[in-house]
Amino acid sequence: MGDSFSVRHGISPDRSKAPVLDDAPEKVRVGLLGVLQTQFTLSDDAILEVVCSVLGVFEQGNWGGDFIRNEMLTHIQRAKWYEIYDIIEEFYQYFLSRDQRGVTDGASREYEEAINKLLIRANVGWEMVDGQLQARSDEESQRLFNDAVEALGSAGFSTSTDELREAIRDISRRPEPDITGAIQHAMGALEAVARVVSDEPKMTLGEIIKAHAELFPKPLDDALQKMWGYSSNEGGRHGKEGHELGYEEAFLVVSVVVALCPYLLSKMSGEE
Numbered sequence: 001m002g003d004s005f006s007v008r009h010g011i012s013p014d015r016s017k018a019p020v021l022d023d024a025p026e027k028v029r030v031g032l033l034g035v036l037q038t039q040f041t042l043s044d045d046a047i048l049e050v051v052c053s054v055l056g057v058f059e060q061g062n063w064g065g066d067f068i069r070n071e072m073l074t075h076i077q078r079a080k081w082y083e084i085y086d087i088i089e090e091f092y093q094y095f096l097s098r099d100q101r102g103v104t105d106g107a108s109r110e111y112e113e114a115i116n117k118l119l120i121r122a123n124v125g126w127e128m129v130d131g132q133l134q135a136r137s138d139e140e141s142q143r144l145f146n147d148a149v150e151a152l153g154s155a156g157f158s159t160s161t162d163e164l165r166e167a168i169r170d171i172s173r174r175p176e177p178d179i180t181g182a183i184q185h186a187m188g189a190l191e192a193v194a195r196v197v198s199d200e201p202k203m204t205l206g207e208i209i210k211a212h213a214e215l216f217p218k219p220l221d222d223a224l225q226k227m228w229g230y231s232s233n234e235g236g237r238h239g240k241e242g243h244e245l246g247y248e249e250a251f252l253v254v255s256v257v258v259a260l261c262p263y264l265l266s267k268m269s270g271e272e
Contacts, residue, residue: 019125019136021177021247024084029076031118032088039114040095040107048072050094054087055079085126085133088115092131135172148258152189155265157196163189164261171247171254179250186257187231193261197268206232215267224260227253 036042045068052059052075060071079087092115096108112128119126119136127136145168152161167185170178191205198212206228209221216224231253 019123021125021135022081024079024081025122025124027122028118028124029079029084031122032084032091032115033073033076035111035114035118036091040111044069044072048075050090051075051079051087054090055083088128089131089133092128096131144255145258148261151262151265152193157193157265160189160192160261163192164257167254167257171250177247177250179247182250183231183253186254187228190257190260190264193264197264204228215264227256 033047036047048059048068048071051072055075057075060067076084076087092108092111095104095111098104099106099108108131112131115128119128125136126133128134145164149161149165149168152164163185167182167189170181170185187205191208194205194208194215195201195203198208198215200208200211203211206225209216209225209228213221215221
């Protein structure tokens with residue numbers, strides 16, 4: 001069975017959206033069954049046995065036929081998101097065992113490839129490496145992050161370099177990124193650069209944006225003012241009780257800061 005239309009033509013999920021890390025969306029659950037049943041022709045009974053083993057429950061569908069299938073589907077639908085990834089890893093072991101016993105040849109490798117294609121299509125931020133799921137590395141984002149840190153370090157901005165490095169480390173933590181820490185450190189890095197560039201060592205970033213319109217072209221200055229207010233209210237300086245921040249918001253803040261720090265350096269050096 002060849003690649004689908006979307007794969008052949010390079011149509012992928014919206015990359016402006018942060019990859020999913022704390023959910024197993026329906027596309028993953030349905031796709032897993034598609035891989036097991038269509039590509040590897042596993043029976044409902046074989047799938048149910050592995051699923052029940054991972055979930056720690058007894059099989060109930062001893063009447064066969066539709067009862068087994070319905071039970072299997074129910075477990076897949078109702079399993080917690082992290083249990084789905086436990087199941088995905090367990091099926092790798094299932095195929096690896098068959099390879100080692102000579103029942104199949106390379107089935108575990110083919111399964112891993114199929115799962116990674118599925119996770120990419122579903123915009124899930126995990127990838128399988130040697131049978132274990134780990135956070136997928138976004139090479140382009142990581143390159144931009146590293147370039148920004150290097151630019152600040154080379155310019156002698158030690159405080160900003162440390163703050164941005166901490167922000168990147170916080171947003172990259174797995175399995176749970178430090179959302180509040182990422183926003184705080186990112187805005188701290190931008191504020192430290194802006195203070196030097198504007199020669200206003202005691203002003204906050206919000207005050208600098210208001211006092212130095214030449215630093216940021218319109219409407220970027222307005223957007224930054226709002227982002228500063230957002231990070232001050234939501235990022236931990238004046239956090240709102242009961243309001244839970246999301247990975248997407250934190251990733252956006254860090255990404256914007258990563259782009260703006262080199263921009264401010266260019267303003268200081270007189271570059272366009």
